[in-house]
Amino acid sequence: MPSGIYRSAKIVWDYHLLHQPLVKSDCLFVLCSNDIRVAEHAAQLFLQGYAPYIVFSGNVGDITQGLFPCSEAEHFANIARGMGVPNDCIYIEPLATNTGDNIIKTRLLLDAKQLNPQRFILVQKTFMERRTLATFEKQWPNKSALVTSPPLMFDEFANDVISYGDLVNVMVGDLQRIRYYPALGFSTEQTMPQSVWQAYQHLVAVGFDDHLSPDLPRD
Template sequence: MNEDVRRAARKLWDFHCIYDALGPADVIIGLGSYDIRVALRCAELFHAGHAPRIVFTGASGNWTRGLFPGREADAFREAAERAGVPAGAIAVEAEATNIGENIRFSRDLAPGARDVILVTKPQTQRRCRATMDRQWPEVRAAITAPLTAYEDQPLPHHDERALICEMVGDLRRFRPYAELGFQTAVAVPDEVAAAADLLVDAGFTDHLPKEALGG
C-alpha cells in the first residue's frame, strides 16, 4: 500500500475518531461489530466505575456472519463476563442491524438514563455521534472506543483494505443519511473530502453506499 493511500487513510481515521472526555454515566452502551475489543473497552470502563451497567447491542451483519457462534451482543457479553463484569450488570439487545437501531433499541433498555457512554470502533465514533444526536438527543452522550492506533486497528478478519473501505463508506454516508433523517448533518473539511476522493479513485469502494455507485 503506497504512502499517498496511507496518508489519506490516516486523514480519515483522525476525522472519524472523537474520544470524548468521560465522566460518570448511567449506562455504558457497547455497539456490536466484528471488533471484540469494544466489549473489552466497555468492561474497562465498568471496572473504572464510569457506570453501574452495560448494554450490548447487535444482531449479525455482513462482517460478522460466521465470525461468532451467535449474535454480536451475545459474543460481547461473554467477552465482558470473561473480563470480570458480573452477568447481572449486563443487558443484551440482539436485534439491531444498524447504528440507528443499536441506539433506539438500547434506549428502550435504559429508561430514565440521562448520561450515556457509547462505545464503538474507533473509526465509527463520528457516525455514532451524529446518529446519537438524532436518535436519542435528550441524553448527554460521550462517545469513545478502544484506544487503538491506526496501525493496530486491522484484524485478521478485517484487514487494512477493509478498514479503509469502511472509513470511506461511512464518510460518504454522512450527507444522504442526514437527508434521510438517520443522523444529524456532519461538516466534512475539504482536506478530509479530498482524502476520501483519493481513496475512491484508488479503488477503496467496497463499502460505498449504493447511490454512490449508481445503484
C-alpha cells in the same frame, strides 16, 4: 500501502476520531460488531466505575455471519462476564442490524426494564466514533452522550479479522454516510474540512469503494 493512499487514509481516520474525555455516566452503550476489542474496552470502563451497567446491542451482520456462535451482543456480553462484569449489570439487545437500529431497539429495551439513563457513554470501533455520536444525537436527542473506542492508532488497528484494505473501505463508506445521512434524517450534520473530502475522493478513485452505499452519491 503506497504513501499517497496512506496519507489519505490517515486523514480520514483522524476525522472519524473525536477524542472526547470521558466522565462518569448512567449507562455504557456498546454497539457490537466483529471487533471484540470494543467489548474488552467497555468491560474495562465498567470495572473502572464509569457507569453502573452496560447494554450490548447487535444481531449478526454480513461480516459476523458464522464468526460467533451467537449474536454479536451475546458474544460481547460473554467477554465482559469473563472479565469480571457481573451478570446483573449486563443488558443484551440481540436484534439490531445497523447503527440507527442499535439506538432504537436499545431505547425499547431500557424502557421495558424501566431504566431511564440520562447520560450515555457510547462504545464503538475507533473509526466509527463520529458517525455513532451523530446518529445518537439525531435518534435520541433528549439524552446526553459521549463516544469512546479502544485506544488504537491507525497503524495498530488491522488484525486477523480486518485487513488494512477492509479498514480503508469501511472508513470511506462511513464518511459517505456522514456526509449524506443528515439530509435523510439519520444523523446530525457534521463539519467536514475540504481536505477530508478530498482524501475520500482520492480513495474512491483508486478503488476503495466496496463499502459505499449505492443509494447515496459517491462524490
